[in-house]
Amino acid sequence: MRSDPAHTDAPESAHEVIVLGVTASDAHAVANQLIAHGLRAHGFTVINLGVCTPIEEFALAVRENPGVLAVVVGSLNGHAYDDLCDLPAARAAGELACPVILGGNLSVGSRKDPDALDRLRRLGVDHILSELTDLAPLLGELARKAARSRRLQTI
């Protein structure tokens, strides 16, 4: 049930497109693959970049697939902050303009410092979810917002 590499997984419908992946130093694949399945079941088109995905690779996928609704990033191994530290530079260069959603196990250690989440927000992460079940509703809301703004543009 592994996801195919990104290039063979291009959006094939008018559905909302999600770019999904796990951070650069992180090899945890299971949640990633289940999330890809789950989002597809919810009707999203998922470009799953899989594990060990640096910011540049997320940026490339967004660039190559116009209209991406959101970038959904998982990080389990505790390196979220370090792995995302290229995000501000990429954003400054005009990349990754869509919302970035992050979830997983976001810092090292078994006692979590809430400051860790603030640091991630300061890097430019737009949404940090603590529950996977919140992901589809959030994407739905983003999709409604996007549709509304598209409608506004066509008026």
Add this chain to the structure above:
Amino acid sequence: MRSDPAHTDAPESAHEVIVLGVTASDAHAVANQLIAHGLRAHGFTVINLGVCTPIEEFALAVRENPGVLAVVVGSLNGHAYDDLCDLPAARAAGELACPVILGGNLSVGSRKDPDALDRLRRLGVDHILSELTDLAPLLGELARKAARSRRLQTI
């Protein structure tokens, strides 16, 4: 194998006489009974007062049995100091003139404060043994000393 009550256990030979017992608030009987057996096997005559023996009862046994070599006291339940706090008064009153030997588990708690032993010595305990195996040799030495001083007295 319980020892009989003191009054039926009077010295029946010319052997050295030991008064044995466990402190006033302490009901631990097993070591006491094994020690009584062991000392008898070593040739001592043992007046075993058993558990829950207050100082006054030790004093009475010493008074009633002239020539007692030593009083051997066990304390397991951690109350050694409190149970022996009548010892200075008894000694001041001329009771319990022979050496008092103490052993067991001499204070409450699983981390032992060495000061606890000093406090017991200050009450007038003459010997504190940490190993039961040291008891018979110590009594042997006391017996030799006693014999020597008896000889000196008869000269």
Add this chain to the structure above:
Amino acid sequence: MNRDPHRRTDPHAAPEPEYPSMAETVRFARTRGTPTVRDVLARSAKDAVVAIQPRCGVGGHPEMRQLLRALESGARPDVLTLTIDSHTRLNRFAHAARLAATDPGALNGYPLVAHGWQRGRELVEAVSAPVEIRHGSPDARRLFRVAVAAGATSFEGGGISYNLPYCKDVPLAHSLACWREVDALTGDLRRAGLTLDRELFGTLTGVLTPPSISLAIGVIEAALAAAEGVGCLSISYPQGGNLAQDVAALRAIPLLARRYLPADVEVYPVLHEFMGVFPGRRAHAEQLIFYGALTARLGGAAKLVTKTYQEALGVPDARANIDGMRLAAVANSPLLDFVTVDAEQVEEELHWLLAEVDDLVAPVLGAADPARAVTAAFADGTLDIPFSASRYARGDVLPCRDASGAIRYAVAGALSLSPAAVARHRRALGLADGPHSMRTLVDRVTRDINHFLHLFKEIEP
């Protein structure tokens, strides 16, 4: 000089305080919104999950409160304990009160009478698990009143089991009479709406306790208590270390209850984790603790009273106590459903054990006045315990371990056992062929007392 051999009350003790009314006591226990010990036991028996209870008692009141809370938050025990100090146990209330005021850390338990029932209630209210009073008082009448007023819902002891191991010169007739009062009050409370649990101390002197003696005394005390109207009884048994024997003993309890106790009395089997000489090294102690917990589970105990890896050293600290309970709880895991015990061995032990208990119990319970029969039986040795602390049992019995570690009678004294049973014991010990020197036997007993030290190679053979 005070030569009163009973020494059961302290001349300098303070006068008894006012207690709350029985109705108030019942109201307190029933409206707290937390279970009583009996509720916990009933649930454990129903779910077949062993309830877990620590031993715990320190002298200071704030320290005791803190200890209970630490144990509760650290291990969520099903029942909590106030272990009473040994002055209070012997009704040396003034001693206990003086130490409570001047040096509470020097007490080996919580002096509940000295602190008083109001403080006891503070403790009961500080935790959500129900509280049992564990002590060792031949005459527990005063302690019982304080305990009940404090809101404890279980009270350990009995006229035999809290006499013979716990004092030197209190006549059995006296302790039995005192405990009859306790049991009668327990019956009153029951009629008033609060069923206390009364646990009988089958552990006795803890060291090589022969299962049939433990159970026989438990059954006798249970029958005496039931006769006074007690409705909930825990018959406890101390882990001896041989699994089949211990499992058989636990499984015997409901069978004996059915045989000897009224049908409307609830009876719960309880295991006390190994009560003899504990290994000193932490890793070894932990193995024995776990083994005990697994024994409780396999034997169908409703409750387990735990030990700690500091047992050989002294009264444990909170950390060790928590760790001991957590470890014991692992044995309750559904993941261990596959662990079983040799059914044939258990069957064989159970068969003999039931017969032996019958032999020991029947003459006493068949007597017109069972309490009086108890006193007489201990006087003539047809009932007896090894290593008796009291002069009111002969202490002629000598137990040893057979090659499998099971506890057998090397010397059965005058116990009213069948010759076949005695022969089986001596055969198991390789002693079938006539008398042996006391010296040899004492050496062997000493070795067997130190069984687990040998097993773990903590001492030389």
Add this chain to the structure above:
Amino acid sequence: MNRDPHRRTDPHAAPEPEYPSMAETVRFARTRGTPTVRDVLARSAKDAVVAIQPRCGVGGHPEMRQLLRALESGARPDVLTLTIDSHTRLNRFAHAARLAATDPGALNGYPLVAHGWQRGRELVEAVSAPVEIRHGSPDARRLFRVAVAAGATSFEGGGISYNLPYCKDVPLAHSLACWREVDALTGDLRRAGLTLDRELFGTLTGVLTPPSISLAIGVIEAALAAAEGVGCLSISYPQGGNLAQDVAALRAIPLLARRYLPADVEVYPVLHEFMGVFPGRRAHAEQLIFYGALTARLGGAAKLVTKTYQEALGVPDARANIDGMRLAAVANSPLLDFVTVDAEQVEEELHWLLAEVDDLVAPVLGAADPARAVTAAFADGTLDIPFSASRYARGDVLPCRDASGAIRYAVAGALSLSPAAVARHRRALGLADGPHSMRTLVDRVTRDINHFLHLFKEIEP
């Protein structure tokens, strides 16, 4: 933008330092007066007592030293570990070095390459247990040199098992070539007088790893290593949670070794305590930890790699790690000699497992160039793993749990298994009757991934 798909070395990494000579390395390990990992394994196998090893790695050097010493004094493990951080695993040495210098606590392991072999030696010298390097590097050549120079005597990994679960786009041919170098150096060291232990990572992606895949990959990597002169191999297997299946898998290891490996190679079975989704509640985690340790014992593992009650939360602290090891050690107790596993069930599992491993392994090991055959087999799916992180395995296999919790193939993809074996799996899952929707299967897999959360009622069904 760096699109090098292998990304196996870091352009900014520091130049390689001078290493001690091979002779010096051998001298260091042999004259320390402490055992090597291989010595420990040999002793464990001989005494039939499972050796215990924690996972442990933190970023800072003094912190790592302190951690090792705390674990050693707290639980006396038989083997200690340096768990390497994930930057170093992926040869992102400059990242690791930067964090080691600026924020070592942010690393999820010890960056051994960044700290250098001299510091590694300080760690090895700080403890008396031998040290293994546990990581997850598809290309571990540099890490291996540092590890050996530091005095580690065991090195985990293999060209398959440290590729497919640990990276996305390193071709198998490349990782196999890198590990061939590691194995050849291990062979050189052996000839120079130091037999390193090479542990193969049968855990793979940890989640529902089918036993026959785990063992097949272990056997293939073992054969490749033996061909390079490696003399001591640990074949590891991850606890799946069904006792009979796990015991069968462990017991299969020596049988497979006899069948596929040269007689002069030592092979030790190793159990990794449950490697999937761990329960979050401490009491539940402890039950699973103990169950794992008991599984290791019953399966005859020479070594157990432990988990902690913080597994679900994050990298554990020293306290939790010590507690996990102490708890596991209890399962080694002689008091548990009576615990056995259903022999018939194990026999049945073992029979099928050996046949499946044969089916998977034979084509590859029978090939002229086994390494090349491995690459081809993963390309066409005759070898495969579930949840592959890498594009170089198809990841078509889908495992589920049967009613007993055993892991079975719901979808066997193109695996070279016999039709009878596949049918047995699907039958066990109730899937015998044809195809099922992917949606249903994914729901079922999700449930089975969370098996222990359901078992302990931590989540709703």
